Amino acid sequence: MYVAVKGGEAAILATHDLVAEMRRGDTSVPEVSTAQIREQMSLAVARVMNEGSLADADLAALALKQAQGDAIEAAFLMRAYRTTLPRLGSSQPLDxxxxxxxxxxxxxxxxxxxxxxxxxTYDYTHRLFDFGLTGTSDAPPSAMPSDVALxxxxxxxxxxxxxxxxxxPETPPEGDPRPFDLTRxxxxxxxxxxxxxxxxxxxxxxxxxxxxxxxxxxxxxxxxxxxxxxxxxxxxxxxxxxxxxxxxxxxxxxxxxxxxxxxxxxxxxxxxxxxxxxxxxxxxxxxxxxxxxxxxxxxxxxxxxxxxxxxxxxxxxxxxxDNVEAAGFVEHLKLPHYVDFQGELELIRRLRRELEERIAREAVESGVLPKAAE
Amino acid sequence: MQKTVTPSGSPRDEAYNFAYLDEATKRMVRRALLKAVAVPGYQVPFGSREMPLARGWGTGGIQVTAAVIGPEDTLKVIDQGADDTTNAVSIRRFFARVAGVATTEATAEASIIQTRHRIPEAPLEAGQILVYQVPQPEPLRKLESSEAETRKMHAWGDYGPMYVRLYEDIARFGHVATTYSYPVLVNGRYVMSPSPIPKFDNPKMHMSAALQLFGAGREKRIYAIPPWTEVKSLDFEDHPFEVQKWDEPCALCGAPDSYLDEVITDDQGGRMFVCSDTHYCEGRRDAGHRGRLLGTDAGRALARDGE
Structure with missing residues (x-):
């Protein structure tokens, strides 16, 4: 059976539809909102903001939703958006x-x-499932403010x-120049x-x-x-x-x-x-x-x-x-490489042929031919 | 069924600047390009931007194309020599959307050709620009992993280790066992990676009438070969450079002199060899050339005859 290796525009567009379908999952289950992700998945949101180099919890929540929770894909969305934003200036150093x-x-x-x-902190939690979280509850969290202020x-x-x-001591370099911007x-x-x-x-x-x-x-x-x-x-x-x-x-x-x-x-x-x-x-x-x-x-x-x-x-x-760069390069191996692979195929066939010829030649020269039937 | 220029079907997406990049970024890329053209084969660091396509998927080539393309240009995008491979389609769609330019599959009609892994079979002409997508711009990287060191090696013209590597192949196999990314010496000065094109394509870089630009987005490097520049594949006097040959011509168009892809046709060891440059192959078939399997089932599936 012949398998076509070349794809076209229609196939690419169809993948976009399939991704949307997979992202939504079972439609009998309510769709998650970006506000829910922002409020209830805040550690994931923080990771996406960090690796996406953009402090915007709403966009990070959207990125996580669009990327089905894939942190690296979400960071990629953040960076691709961030790169188009004009730079108005730098803030004062955070204190x-x-x-x-x-x-x-x-x-x-x-x-x-x-x-x-x-x-x-999770530091002193016991990592035992809280099965109460499998459902939903309207009860507000019970943390109470302390009587004593910090x-x-x-x-x-x-x-x-x-x-x-x-x-x-850590002092800024002379003149406290604006830091390098590795995205520019x-x-x-x-x-x-x-x-x-x-x-x-x-x-x-x-x-x-x-x-x-x-x-x-x-x-x-x-x-x-x-x-x-x-x-x-x-x-x-x-x-x-x-x-x-x-x-x-x-x-x-x-x-x-x-x-x-x-x-x-x-x-x-x-x-x-x-x-x-x-x-x-x-x-x-x-x-x-x-x-x-x-x-x-x-x-x-x-x-x-x-x-x-x-x-x-x-x-x-x-x-x-840099996981966005690393992911891109590792995953680019999915792209066709058949031109280079053809070169490797030709080379390895040739090297094997040359080795077989050499072994045969050396066998003749050393006289240890496979013995004829006695 | 010869493909000609397709005017952009829809107007460009006004939400983005022409060709996606902002004008200041384009100017930065053009400055790097000018330096690259002035010092052929030298890798110019540039402020590679994060693009909406993944690293390793052509972001360097895309930024170079975006920096040089104008509304009057006609763009051709190929991957593995073919116009209809998925990523070539994706990049062509990107530029049709953000630049609204006309696109083509005809090599001669394109003013800019962005490519991954191949140089078209038809010789390029003066005025054309060939933009290569480059995954690893540093030809010495496999010999020396440190960028700080390889930059010094280029500065000193210290290419001995590269020749030793080629020599070791010859000592072991009797010939150089590199089939793609075969290093070249540009303008007698810099050793350069031709990007992972097969060594079959290396001679086409030499004294080309077209401008050749190379963009490595992830590695943040740009380099170039101006028109009519000497490009020599590294070799030895007693072991001259040679390119791949096939035992049979293209099964579709009968071309005896093109780079061929091996296509598996069944699980019984059946295979056929066809031109990797799809436009070249179509052009030859339109001109009446016929290969061994043109018209058979396997041939039809590949030749897009069903259109």
Whole structure:
């Protein structure tokens, strides 16, 4: 039977209809709304905003709905839209010290100014199914506000260490230039920290998690301490040119992680702690923690450490952590390659023929012909 | 049934700028293209944009085409030499929508030809632009994984490792065992990847009358071969470069000199060889050339005779 390998426009259009049908599923089940996704799938929404590099929960919810919950496909939709948006300018740097805290934990101090705030976390849930969730319930959630307000002063742990001179200082480069934008300009290597942090911020959570894990397990030289993880709302300020002063344009929910790592010092630098930094949209602790460990690993070059492991090599990490690019290239193998494959077919047939001819020739020359019937 | 120019059926989608990219981005891509033309074979980094098509699916070629196309242009898109492969159809639809340009399958009638994996069989003419989709622009990548290192190798013209690789093939097999992405030396200076075209097509790049532009979207590189530029496939004096040959001509049009695809016709080992360049094949059939299987069931299925 002959199978046609060439497809046409009608077939492509039909795939669009089939996708729409599959997305909707059983029509006797009510359709999910993007508002439901935004409110009830907020961790998935945060992941799509991070990897899509666009802080817009409504669009992320739409992307998730359109992509049937596929996080990478949803991030791709976000990026393809984001790339068409004009750039009005850059906000002022976020001040995470001024965050309205919903969660804040430190693993390096038992207690610290502002205290430990557990907030919403799965950390101490037992991973047992809550079968009550299979149905729906009108009962409102039972979390009640505390009688005691949180401390207004919640200093960041690295700042506390920094006050004692134990933490490497991190100051902007001279003149505090506008950071590199890797969505507008090609990355060159070795990549500077602003480029690395940007790439990590949009990098695949799973890939960065694996890399961070590799650093911890022995494919890396650092032992990280979770100096602080905080999550909450920070105000975003923007200076419109015509006004000349900063205007508050809204709040962002972000998760910040600062990992504290030992550094034994070098000839010219006293022993001190070094920092790995992670920042993500929404509640995204796993992402922020992984990012901060990999950020620290990539700092090795500046600190004079050998780049022996994958997590320490900026080309390896930056090129391969982008899941939209990676997915595109891996999946492009679905495209026809029969022209190249024809070349390989011709070559392998020729190589096999040449090998058989050589074996036969050598057999004749060495006189060990297959024996004729005796 | 010779295909000619199809005027764009519907007006272009006004929700997007002409050819999708904004004008500032097009200018950025054109600057990279000008540099690429000025330094043939050199890989120019450019601010590759995130496109609504997936990386690895032609985003580099699409950005180059978008930067050079105008309303008067006629576009041809091929993949594996064929106009009707799915991704070629998809890209042609994209430009019909966002640029509203006329499209064609006729090589001679196209002012811009975007291609993946092939160069058309018919020689290109002055004024035509061939845009290649490039997955991996770096010919040295398999020898050296670091981009920082390969850029230095190009700067120093340090191509020894590439010749060693070719030599190792010869020592082992008696000939170079590379069938596609066969490296070329452009204008006597830069070693360049011709993109994964079969080495059969390499000689067509040499002294071509057309402008050849290469776009690698994911890797964010653009390079070019201006018209009438020397392009030499790497080889040795005692082992000169050679291209693939087939034992039989095209089963549809009888062409003895085109690149052939092998098509499996049954599960009994039956196969036929047909031109990969579908337009070239149709043109020859229209001119009265007949291959061995034209008119048979298998031939009809492939030759689109049922139209």
């Amino acid at each position: 995470t010290a001024a965050m309205a805290i919903r969660r804040r934990v430190s693993a390096t101090y038992k207690d610290l100014p502002g205290g430990q705030v557990l907030g919403p 401390d207004t002063r919640m200093p960041r742990v690295p700042d506390i260490l920094g006050a004692e001179g134990l933490m490497e 300009d090609p990355v060159e290597f070795p990549a500077d920290r602003d480029v690395r942090l940007q790439a990590l911020a949009r990098g695949d959570e799973g890939f960065l998690l694996g890399l961070a894990y590799s650093v911890q397990r022995g494919f890396g030289g650092n032992h990280p301490f979770a100096g602080e993880i905080r999550m909450g709302e920070v105000p975003v300020e923007f200076v419109p040119e015509e006004l000349g002063f900063a205007v508050d344009i809204g709040d962002l929910t972000v998760t910040e992680c600062q990992m504290v790592n030992q550094f034994k010092g070098s000839k010219h630098v006293a022993p001190q702690f070094t920092r790995g930094y992670g920042l993500a949209f929404g509640h995204a602790e796993r992402k922020a923690m992984s990012m901060s460990i990999v950020d620290r690993a990539l700092k090795g070059r500046e600190l004079g450490e050998a780049a022996s492991y994958p997590a320490q090599q900026d080309e390896f990490v930056l090129y391969h952590s």
